[in-house]
Amino acid sequence: NVGHGLAWSFYTGYLRLILPTGLEASIEEYHASRSAAVLQHRDTWKLHILIPLSCCIPDKLEEADDNISFLDNLPDITIDRAGIRKRVFKHSIYTVYDQAKRPHYCVVEYATPLVTLYQMSQEAMAGFDAEERLQQSTLFFRTLRDILESSRECRGRYRLILLDGPGTPFALSQLQGLRRV
């Protein structure tokens, strides 16, 4: 149940720290100091979390989809954490072009713990094969979904986007519900 532990790690060590108030404060500061032109509607102020069950994750979203490009980083969120003074948490804003080439904006990133599952399946010492990896990424998704659904403080602050599963969007630019501003 590596996937179970990584879902709890992702929630307690990251999402619970930044979703309730940090992300919103960061977007407000972005509007005040840099640009009010993007993310104008509060219902777009969600962290879009990409969950590819294959655990194949590029470091740049552009590598996964030609219709996505990096726009800017939000202002840093800093928190004292386990001995690190002012540890930095940062999110990236992307422009997503639809079929008509019109731009939409969103705060999106991959669920980083899945990178761990991929790397474990590449290290002989971890004793973890591709079949196990798929079981654990599926367990990660289900556990995370259940944790977040019962988290009052994170409600409405995120969207989990399953990739590679049956009937899921094959391209990030097919994300539904993105707004034009």
Added chain:
Amino acid sequence: NVGHGLAWSFYTGYLRLILPTGLEASIEEYHASRSAAVLQHRDTWKLHILIPLSCCIPDKLEEADDNISFLDNLPDITIDRAGIRKRVFKHSIYTVYDQAKRPHYCVVEYATPLVTLYQMSQEAMAGFDAEERLQQSTLFFRTLRDILESSRECRGRYRLILLDGPGTPFALSQLQGLRRV
């Protein structure tokens, strides 16, 4: 085996990214731009990783020991990671006072995944009690030690410091092998 997965996560998602060259480059930059007075000896350029089996981890080291105080942060290490552009990894330098009140310097932090184990044991939904937590923190330590010992690229770049175990230092300021400059 949550502890097993968290050890692999800590290695592949953090230590392997920053120990081989990042930490050294950050200290060199610190000497060039801020101060050459601390961490003068290369054999002190190790990341000291505190592993309290109890998983009781304060966010500020000063809360655990009166003889330790925060000195400064090293320059940020930035890496593009899973969609986050220029994700920041940062380490803190601490002054550690010995019995004779003389200062020693080191880069030290707690092993963050243990905070996850603690928080899981606090959440009813995780189904994880204190006894399980101790088993998993012990498994975390052993797995991490084994991974790092067989990692050629991380050799000599770290020190694992077990706390709470039998015969272990009860105070951080009892760390052995710290240099005065």
